[in-house]
Amino acid sequence: MSKIIESGKGFVLPDDKVQQSVSRRKFLGYGAAASALVIGIAACNKDDDNMPSNGINLGSGDAGILNYAYALEQLEAAFYTQVIASPYSGGSVAEMALIKDIRDHEIAHREFFKNALGSGAIQALEPDFSSVNFSSRESVLNTAKAFEDLGVSAYNGAGKLIVKADYLVLAGKIVSVEARHAAYIRDIISNGTFADNTVVDTNGLDKSRTPAEVLTIANTFLKTKVTGSNLPTS
């Protein structure tokens, strides 16, 4: 039975764990034209695109969160690009067509963030897929499942860190597509596991992960390491 935990602003959610206190963020720029996206981000990330010895720093603020998403989309796009370039055996024609769709979606996400970030974008990341056997359907699909579930939890966890409403909506537009991918990949591994209890809790809620949790996992698939040390945490 879930406990009821009081949160910072007197709003209460039923949950199994202590809720973090609510943020005191201000909502600057809500309602601003979406076209401000490109310029705004480029302007506020000039100092964050250096590469310290501990890896690529994603930067701070909303630009940092968008670079965080850009890093994850780079990883996913590179993975599916290789899957389609050297397809595993044992997948049906229909399955490979949908995997190709997923590749195109991830490339679209990657290129979108690249353009949106403009000169504030982090560099292209070099993936490390040495742990993946691209000739094995099982290896590829299990990696795909991990990436998609990771992506869903990453966007879910990043939502509250975003200040500008337009960016939150963009993240929302992408996360549900990642969830559709996740459900499909899970179902072709084992039908009916689209939303099983390894990802959905007893309240019917999906997982959220912090950037630190996500990057620890993502870095195991990256030669170019990424750090989110300056990202917002609440």
Added chain:
Amino acid sequence: MNLKHIFNEIEKVDPEVYERLDTRRSAMKQFSGIAGKLALAAVPIALGSMFKKAYGQSNSTLFNILNYALTLEYLEAKFYSNALAAATAGNLAIPTGAPRTAIQTIGAHETAHVAFLKTAITSSGGTAVPEPTFDFSAGNGSNNGPFAAVFTNYALFLAVAQVFEDTGVRAYKGQAAEPALMANNDVLTAALNIHSVEARHASHIRQMRKTNGGLVPAGVDVKPWITLKQSGVDSAAVQASYDGEETTTQATIQIVNINGQTISANAASEAFDEPLTMPQVLAIVDPFIV
């Protein structure tokens, strides 16, 4: 459900609704009286603008959003509960095994969402709206609307399920950037965590539809994601749930063939799901609520 009914429901939980909407209480009462005669499409727009005026950026706004979410979850939970009862009674041929189990899983999640949202509202000092009476035929209470066979025809049941799930995804997405939600991290995160579960459901229902066949127009493909504004459902009644999904431009950036990549219009539209506003969703679900 016409506007008068909506106001009556709100008045139960917020007796001051008329004063919030307008100090000229009698004028508003009069307006709600004639609202039933207004064109359906105009009602949610009037309602939305009035809500905006009536509630400040306070917990009232948050309760309003949560009660809206709760209403959509009531709809889904009751839909699957009725379907499973019909299947048990032998009236609806949801195959036993994987299909039946999947519907049970989805239904259990929707029921959990109802309980979660009710608890969130009531334990925060708000009042949860009561469960409406539904007409899943989309007949506005006649029980003889375009989907009258929804609990006897498996293909139609899956089609309506797909529309509910896809609409649910768009509805949550449409609320995420509301200031009242962005101001409360816990509620925002919970809403996002429900949003992605609805998308997982949509993906699976779409796969079930593809397996079962019977998609229209002939030759159309239904994938786990939404291609352009295709529903694959033989009813113009559902089109409002898909209109707008065909966009290929995000934040003024054209996604088709972006940066020299070969990205088709289909893929560009599939890669981003689009939000719906509260008035748009209320218009979509209106025929299902008595």
